[in-house]
Amino acid sequence: MNFSEDVNKAICNISKDQRELLSIYKIGSSVENTPMLAINLGIGSKKILINATHHAREMINTILLLDQIQYILNLYKKNSSVDNINIRELLHKVTLVFVPLVNPDGADLVLNGKYFLSNQYKNMFYLQRNSFESWKSNIRGVDLNRNYPTKHPSNDTVNYHGPKGYTGPWYFSEPETCALKDLTEFCLFEGSISYHSSGEEIYWQFNQSKEEKDRDLQIAKKISKETTYNLLPEEEINLGNGYKDWFIENYKKPALTMEVSPYVGERKVPQKYYPQIFQQNKNVPIIFAKEILNNSLN
Secondary structure, three states: OOHHHHHHHHHHHHOOOOOOOEEEEEEEEOOOOOEEEEEEEOOOOEEEEEEEOOOHHHOHHHHHHHHHHHHHHHHHHOOOEEOOEEHHHHHOOEEEEEEOOOOHHHHHHHHHOHHHOOHHHHOOHHHOOOOOOOOOOOOOOOOHHHOOOOOOOOOOOEOOOOOOOEOOOOOOOOHHHHHHHHHHHHHOOOEEEEEEEEOOEEEOOOOOOHHHHHHHHHHHHHHHHHHOOEEOOOOOOOOOOOHHHHHHHHHOOOEEEEEEEOOOOOOOOOHHHHHHHHHHHOOHHHHHHHHHHHHHHO
């Protein structure tokens, strides 16, 4: 099973429908030269990023994003409304930009082991293990969600290649994070959601000003109500090197990290949780977009 190849085929198949509303494009390539694809859903001028699977073992969120796209398309076709907002009206004001698979090589590694790898990486010392069930990094052993520069970096990082925690030789050292950086700089998103896997929590804070914090907390509360996930408590100083942290610090716009499943430890999320995860998250892009739009009009 080549997960990344199947995902890219699924993205292309989705894009065959509703061509006036959907477009796909390549934002970069992984270390192993797998295309990283983005899907634009909507034709609005305000853009919102929804990304998944920075961490290799969290590929259940890639499936979630593909299902969210199909769900929203179906609502659009039926001219339906969610949370008192018409989907057709919303998607003429907002474009949802989905990047379902940020770490394709890592996801393939978790599912298939190292045997699909090119010879350049197959024999790397950090990949000499029997199981990749807990692997989070990309194929170079860099934790992509620790590869973004911030003024207050994480204190849980390591200085060696491996399954998690290595920030890399420098920030944006990896082609996968460079692709997200370039996309963000080009699109100038009004907000973003990064999907992660374990804990049923929402991270929403990263050293914002009081005004920004008040704004972002109200948005996070709406998403918490929809999903029943817990909001992380406010802290005086937040530490982090994730996409959300970098985005908030640099763009001063709302961003969330969503942990979607009950806590399962250092492993993939069991498939049995997926139906519940989808039900809790199917409307999240819509509600988030509505809140972003409302804030931009104030």
